[in-house]
Amino acid sequence: MEYDVYVQACPTRLVLDRLADKWAVLVLGKLDEKPVRFNQLRREIDGISQKVLSQILKKLERDGLVSRSVFATVPVTVEYAITPLGRTLTSTVAALTRWAEDNIEAVLEAQQKYDRSA
Amino acid sequence: MEYDVYVQACPTRLVLDRLADKWAVLVLGKLDEKPVRFNQLRREIDGISQKVLSQILKKLERDGLVSRSVFATVPVTVEYAITPLGRTLTSTVAALTRWAEDNIEAVLEAQQKYDRSA
DNA sequence: CTCCATGGTTTCTAAATGAAACTATATTGC
DNA sequence: GCAATATAGTTTCATTTAGAAACCATGGAG
Numbered sequence: 001m002e003y004d005v006y007v008q009a010c011p012t013r014l015v016l017d018r019l020a021d022k023w024a025v026l027v028l029g030k031l032d033e034k035p036v037r038f039n040q041l042r043r044e045i046d047g048i049s050q051k052v053l054s055q056i057l058k059k060l061e062r063d064g065l066v067s068r069s070v071f072a073t074v075p076v077t078v079e080y081a082i083t084p085l086g087r088t089l090t091s092t093v094a095a096l097t098r099w100a101e102d103n104i105e106a107v108l109e110a111q112q113k114y115d116r117s118a
Numbered sequence: 119m120e121y122d123v124y125v126q127a128c129p130t131r132l133v134l135d136r137l138a139d140k141w142a143v144l145v146l147g148k149l150d151e152k153p154v155r156f157n158q159l160r161r162e163i164d165g166i167s168q169k170v171l172s173q174i175l176k177k178l179e180r181d182g183l184v185s186r187s188v189f190a191t192v193p194v195t196v197e198y199a200i201t202p203l204g205r206t207l208t209s210t211v212a213a214l215t216r217w218a219e220d221n222i223e224a225v226l227e228a229q230q231k232y233d234r235s236a
Numbered sequence: 237c238t239c240c241a242t243g244g245t246t247t248c249t250a251a252a253t254g255a256a257a258c259t260a261t262a263t264t265g266c
Numbered sequence: 267g268c269a270a271t272a273t274a275g276t277t278t279c280a281t282t283t284a285g286a287a288a289c290c291a292t293g294g295a296g
Contacts, residue, residue: 003219006144008165013140015218015225020140022131026124038274047126049254054275064228074262075273085224092213099207100133101121106203107133110182156243167285172244192293193242 018063023048023056025093028082031066032090035081065089136181141166141174143211146200149184150208153199183207 005012018024026045030036036044042053057080060066065086071077082090123130136142144163148154154162160171175198178184183204189195200208 003222005215005218006148006162006164011226012215012218012222013165015222016143016215017140019214019218020138020143022135022138025134025138030124039272042274044124046124047131047254049256050275051255051277052253062229062232063225064232065225070274073273076261078274085221085228088221089217092210092217095210095213096137097123097130097134099210100123100130100137103203103206104121104130104133107181107183108129110203111180114180114182157241160243165285167287168244169246169286170284173284188243191242194292196243 025096028093029097031082035079038078143214146208146211147215149200153197156196
């Protein structure tokens with residue numbers, strides 16, 4: 001099996017395209033803590049729209065990274081949780097958000113320097 | 119300093135948006151090996167267009183992750199290299215592509231299962 | 237004098253995104 | 267009984283973005 005993300009037709013490209021996504025990273029980060037319901041996710045991930053959250057959850061579910069459980073309460077409760085496969089990914093995803101938080105000042109500084117010299 | 123990627127207005131969101139991008143991941147992965155010229159990158163990253171490569175290199179340079187050096191050869195040579203700041207990120211980014219290559223089969227299997235039951 | 241290689245920018249079309257409104261069900265409050 | 271609220275979405279439409287392809291400028295090789 002020769003998988004290589006640098007080859008366009010390689011299926012790993014599809015996976016990378018799914019994971020290398022701002023919203024997917026944030027959703028997986030939240031679900032890593034505990035199972036969460038739809039609107040709770042929506043509130044916790046500031047700025048995400050219902051449509052995009054719905055789409056991304058569907059894609060993550062299809063990829064086997066997230067599970068969806070419906071409870072016959074009133075109103076109906078839908079709970080999303082991370083799967084064992086998804087769990088193997090969360091440390092990597094968490095490293096991304098951690099890097100962003102740790103290095104934001106260096107990045108902002110670089111941007112200002114770049115903008116001044118241009 | 120209270121940085122939190124889950125807050126929309128937080129500058130870390132901008133960084134996450136830049137990094138959580140398929141092309142950025144692939145570009146940083148290539149530059150991590152060695153400095154590379156524009157068209158060489160274009161050839162090695164199958165499927166990327168000149169426009170998108172040009173845009174993403176400009177953004178990565180602005181963020182201080184990549185440096186751009188022009189050599190007065192004929193035709194002009196432009197070499198892109200990773201910066202020390204960018205270097206602190208490459209292991210995380212490499213983990214993403216590695217995950218994709220390692221787990222693609224589980225993902226494809228999950229997709230088939232999902233599609234059959236739908 | 238035309239072709240190729242360099243590193244881009246420009247143009248145009250097609251796909252994706254985001255904001256907002258709409259759907260449907262059922263409980264609570266007045 | 268009637269409006270408001272909560273659940274989890276879908277739909278619609280305007281704006282953004284991405285991708286494909288063409289174009290630009292330079293200069294050496296054939």
